[in-house]
Amino acid sequence: MNNINKTLYSRGVLELCVLTLLARGDCYGYDVSERIPKTIELAEGAVYPILRRMKLDGFVTTYLSEDSGGPPRKYYRLTDEGRREYESARNDWIEFSESITKMLEGEQE
Amino acid sequence: MKKADFLYELQTNLQKSRVSDADDILAEYEQHFDRKMQDGYTEDEISQRLGSPEDVASLYDAGNPAVRTQFIVKGGIALADIGIAFVWILVFGMIAVMFAAAAAFVGTGAFIATGTAFPFTDVAPLAMPAITRILIVAAEFGAAVLCALGGLWYARLFGRQIKSYKRFRSNALNGAKLPPVPIFPLTSLAVRRRERAVILVAAALLILGLVAAYTVSAISAHSFEFWHVWQWFA
Known part of the structure; x- marks a missing residue:
């Protein structure tokens, strides 16, 4: 997965990947920073800025939870707006990738 | 890079680009270090995987106009x-x-x-x-x-x-x-x-x-x- 193209492609879907994770359940930042770099080439430190931006956009809210006994952790939860953004970004991506695949396979309109 | 160095540099860079609530951001990276250390990573390994503090800080800059x-x-x-x-x-x-x-x-x-x-x-x-x-x-x-x-x-x-x-x-x-x-x-x-x-x-x-x-x-x-x-x- 080590080439410049993949890095470029990844940039556009980063937010979608984070939304997808959060759509499946609340996560704390560490969780996200662990899981996203497994799918796309990304420094773990780059995940927190995305989460923060999504919070500013109103797509996620945060809350503190001490359920694991340790120090309180900051959890991220998708808002209704975030869920709508997720659905639409997901559909957009599927539509987009399908049309690109179609084009690559040389199908005429 | 050690945890303290990483956090210090991150803080300096965040302040330089005037990102608001830098403390909140720093706390998150501090937690990240603590959690990873519990999992057995060294401070150097963790900061390497996070990327350089300058790069991380610049990502915040992009999302935050003055x-x-x-x-x-x-x-x-x-x-x-x-x-x-x-x-x-x-x-x-x-x-x-x-x-x-x-x-x-x-x-x-x-x-x-x-x-x-x-x-x-x-x-x-x-x-x-x-x-x-x-x-x-x-x-x-x-x-x-x-x-x-x-x-x-x-x-x-x-x-x-x-x-x-x-x-x-x-x-x-x-x-x-x-x-x-x-x-x-x-x-x-x-x-x-x-x-x-x-x-x-x-x-x-x-x-x-x-x-x-x-x-x-x-x-x-x-x-x-x-x-x-x-x-x-x-």
Whole structure:
């Protein structure tokens, strides 16, 4: 997965990947920073800025939870707006990738 | 790089680019270090995987225009919100008008086709020869199709405008990042071609139907004002 193209492609879907994770359940930042770099080439430190931006956009809210006994952790939860953004970004991506695949396979309109 | 060094450099860089609530951000990275150390990573490994503090700080910078411009941008966006609301009221009105007109054409078409009286009016069942009836109903059908297509187009425009404005808004508030979404609906060539064919047929039905209906009626009633002869509004 080590080439410049993949890095470029990844940039556009980063937010979608984070939304997808959060759509499946609340996560704390560490969780996200662990899981996203497994799918796309990304420094773990780059995940927190995305989460923060999504919070500013109103797509996620945060809350503190001490359920694991340790120090309180900051959890991220998708808002209704975030869920709508997720659905639409997901559909957009599927539509987009399908049309690109179609084009690559040389199908005429 | 050790945890303390990483956090110090991150803090310095965040302050340099005037990112708000830097403490909150630092706390998050501190937690990240603690958690990873529990998992057995060394401080050096963790900071290596995080990326350089400068890079990390620059990611925050991109998402956060200075507070002052933020204030102006927010004011501008608030005004734009009000403006776009008026536009959307108009667009939404057009959707309603188009579909209402389509429904009206279908309704009147149905009453003319069946030769029954219009409800809620004084208009008695309209007397006319069968051929006029068929032509008028065909014209009304064409008009209904045109209006419904218009309504659909406005509905698509409405959806597209919402998307486009949302993108514009979030780009303006967070510093432009994503490419703008087109304002007008995009359809594939195949769909456009099909739509054009339907519009042509519907328009032809409407225009030819009306012209033919008038001509046939005028001839059969021996009057240019055949509606008087057939006493439609008597």
